[in-house]
Amino acid sequence: MRVLLDTHVLLWALSQPAKLSKATRNQINAAEVFVSAASIWEIGIKSALGKLRATADEILEAVGPAGFRMLSITGEHAAKAANLPPLHKDPFDRLLAAQACVEPMILITNDKVLQGYGAFVTLV
Numbered sequence: 001m002r003v004l005l006d007t008h009v010l011l012w013a014l015s016q017p018a019k020l021s022k023a024t025r026n027q028i029n030a031a032e033v034f035v036s037a038a039s040i041w042e043i044g045i046k047s048a049l050g051k052l053r054a055t056a057d058e059i060l061e062a063v064g065p066a067g068f069r070m071l072s073i074t075g076e077h078a079a080k081a082a083n084l085p086p087l088h089k090d091p092f093d094r095l096l097a098a099q100a101c102v103e104p105m106i107l108i109t110n111d112k113v114l115q116g117y118g119a120f121v122t123l124v
Helices: 007-015 020-031 037-048 056-063 075-083 091-102 111-116
Strands: 002-005 032-036 069-071 107-108 120-124
Touching: 007 020, 007 037, 007 056, 007 107, 020 091, 020 107, 020 120, 032 091, 037 056, 037 069, 037 091, 037 120, 056 069, 069 075, 075 091, 091 107, 091 111, 111 120
Parallel strands: 002 032, 002 107, 032 069, 107 120
Antiparallel strands: none
């Protein structure tokens, strides 16, 4: 199984795994796990605004050692995000949903709104 972690789940998986349920931790441990370049970008923006202590560089450095793989953003991902129904206004979350749909992967998130995009979205 291939999964894509949303940004919150990524941060929890790396620094506070106890925030994730045992079932979610087991799902992550049993899967081929991807992290979107969009999440690194989002972390960088939030860090620069003082909303997050972790930096994009720190998280990027932790991805490989955690056993996760990076997922680049493609034109197909961007086009899919642009064509998604307007259920969610956050462009990062829309891009993550689009990537999970296109690849295909299961998107693991804590954002209930994203479930509206399809069965490929799993809530923690």
